[in-house]
Amino acid sequence: MLTEDKQSNSYTYQSGFGNHFSSEALDGALPVGQNTPQICPYGLYAEQLSGTAFTVGRSGNQRTWFYRIRPSVMHLPFEPYTKNSHIIGTFDSQTTDPTPTQNRWMPFSIPEDSDFVDGLRTVSGAGDPTVKNGIAIHVYTASQSMDRRAFTSSDGDMLIVPQQGRLDITTEFGPIMVAPNEIAVIQRGMRFSVALPDGPSRGFVLEVYDGHFELPDLGPIGANGLANPRDFQTPTAQFENTTDGWTIISKSQGTLFAAKQGHSPFDVVAWHGNYAPFRYNLANFNVINSVSFDHIDPSIFTVLTCKSAHPGTAVADFVIFPPRFEVQMDTFRPPYFHRNCMSEFVGLLFGNYEAKQGKFLPGSCSIHSTMTPHGPDAATVQSATTRELRPGRIADNSQTFMFETMFQLRATKWAAKHSHRDSDYYKVWQDIPVTFDPDQKPRTNTRHPGNEHWP
Numbered sequence: 001m002l003t004e005d006k007q008s009n010s011y012t013y014q015s016g017f018g019n020h021f022s023s024e025a026l027d028g029a030l031p032v033g034q035n036t037p038q039i040c041p042y043g044l045y046a047e048q049l050s051g052t053a054f055t056v057g058r059s060g061n062q063r064t065w066f067y068r069i070r071p072s073v074m075h076l077p078f079e080p081y082t083k084n085s086h087i088i089g090t091f092d093s094q095t096t097d098p099t100p101t102q103n104r105w106m107p108f109s110i111p112e113d114s115d116f117v118d119g120l121r122t123v124s125g126a127g128d129p130t131v132k133n134g135i136a137i138h139v140y141t142a143s144q145s146m147d148r149r150a151f152t153s154s155d156g157d158m159l160i161v162p163q164q165g166r167l168d169i170t171t172e173f174g175p176i177m178v179a180p181n182e183i184a185v186i187q188r189g190m191r192f193s194v195a196l197p198d199g200p201s202r203g204f205v206l207e208v209y210d211g212h213f214e215l216p217d218l219g220p221i222g223a224n225g226l227a228n229p230r231d232f233q234t235p236t237a238q239f240e241n242t243t244d245g246w247t248i249i250s251k252s253q254g255t256l257f258a259a260k261q262g263h264s265p266f267d268v269v270a271w272h273g274n275y276a277p278f279r280y281n282l283a284n285f286n287v288i289n290s291v292s293f294d295h296i297d298p299s300i301f302t303v304l305t306c307k308s309a310h311p312g313t314a315v316a317d318f319v320i321f322p323p324r325f326e327v328q329m330d331t332f333r334p335p336y337f338h339r340n341c342m343s344e345f346v347g348l349l350f351g352n353y354e355a356k357q358g359k360f361l362p363g364s365c366s367i368h369s370t371m372t373p374h375g376p377d378a379a380t381v382q383s384a385t386t387r388e389l390r391p392g393r394i395a396d397n398s399q400t401f402m403f404e405t406m407f408q409l410r411a412t413k414w415a416a417k418h419s420h421r422d423s424d425y426y427k428v429w430q431d432i433p434v435t436f437d438p439d440q441k442p443r444t445n446t447r448h449p450g451n452e453h454w455p
């Protein structure tokens with residue numbers, strides 16, 4: 001008989017992306033050679049968590065077997081949870097204010113009395129989780145640890161990007177710690193509880209209603225580079241055997257529900273499988289870029305992608321703009337002006353973003369929805385067109401991220417009406433000078449000195 005036991009978390013991880021992991025907090029807790037013996041070791045219960053349909057082909061099939069003290073089904077019925085009305089699931093004219101204008105926000109303030117669940121606010125998204133089509137983008141603003149409360153989303157996988165404060169996340173698979181410049185992915189249906197050792201914390205969450213995050217293909221880059229699989233870390237089993245009162249808060253079909261139960265949901269003594277949460281340190285990203293000329297599309301900075309059914313077109317890409325050398329000659333080096341058939345949600349974690357010189361502070365975010373024109377602000381254009389180009393560092397002590405999606409992003413009504421929305425954002429482009437001069441002599445191509453006949 002196991003005794004009542006609540007441990008404090010100790011953090012150990014298994015390395016690799018998408019592996020078939022196995023982990024035991026007690027020796028021999030995993031059944032040998034089968035998943036569902038008549039009686040499991042230590043009198044545990046076997047419970048499967050399926051992240052893909054049973055019938056998905058072997059290469060894409062994801063599931064985990066838990067060996068737990070009580071099956072998850074031992075809870076009272078779910079009731080509506082009304083303490084947070086700012087989580088949006090379906091993005092329609094009732095819930096959002098669509099606009100083709102550029103949108104950005106100063107950092108959202110952090111209330112004093114909220115934990116991760118009550119401080120979650122949906123900023124943007126598209127689609128509907130009931131038909132598994134779309135994404136949601138949330139900001140969490142929390143100052144309290146979750147107290148015997150666990151959260152789970154039946155609507156999608158959550159990629160968590162801390163911007164301020166470390167998160168100590170207890171999951172059914174074991175504890176995961178993430179700080180700014182690290183990310184965690186917690187997939188559909190997994191239960192987790194967030195403690196805040198640093199106090200007030202803020203960050204962004206990308207929730208995908210279909211598919212799972214995977215590493216992008218590397219093509220001609222070869223077998224190595226970008227985010228390397230060995231740098232992803234999945235927790236190891238750690239359990240609590242308690243009979244205290246817990247609340248499970250479930251986001252299901254875009255709506256919050258709460259259910260009480262008389263035990264900790266983190267009572268998994270052992271598990272094995274390939275449907276498991278993970279963390280990744282963005283400092284491990286191996287940056288690949290042009291070493292000759294021109295600004296390369298930011299897809300070279302893709303950390304993780306969630307593919308759609310259209311080859312090469314993502315439900316969502318998680319992209320970063322990491323510290324690196326910039327060496328491209330005769331090149332307008334900042335992000336170029338453009339209009340994109342994909343939508344872009346950009347957030348600054350710390351430092352400065354290379355496309356904006358003013359007012360885009362750590363914690364700020366922007367939405368440039370499908371085909372919305374955007375690019376470097378006037379001050380950035382001025383310096384990029386006049387500076388002498390030498391090899392140098394860029395984005396040192398900075399980290400910017402982008403959620404890029406095939407969906408047309410729209411701001412929620414909460415975000416659109418928020419006092420931190422920068423209604424003057426459009427002004428950052430109004431002073432871009434017109435330098436057109438039809439009488440100007442075409443410049444010699446400095447990349448091909450002596451070859452003036454070259455284009």
Ligand SMILES: O=C(O)Cc1cc(O)ccc1O
Nearest residue numbers: 297298334335336344346355
């Ligand atoms: O618009 C943005 O800020 C993101 C971005 C960066 C870049 O280097 C090229 C294209 C792009 O959309």
Ligand SMILES: [Fe+2]
Nearest residue numbers: 340344368374
């Ligand atoms: Fe862009």
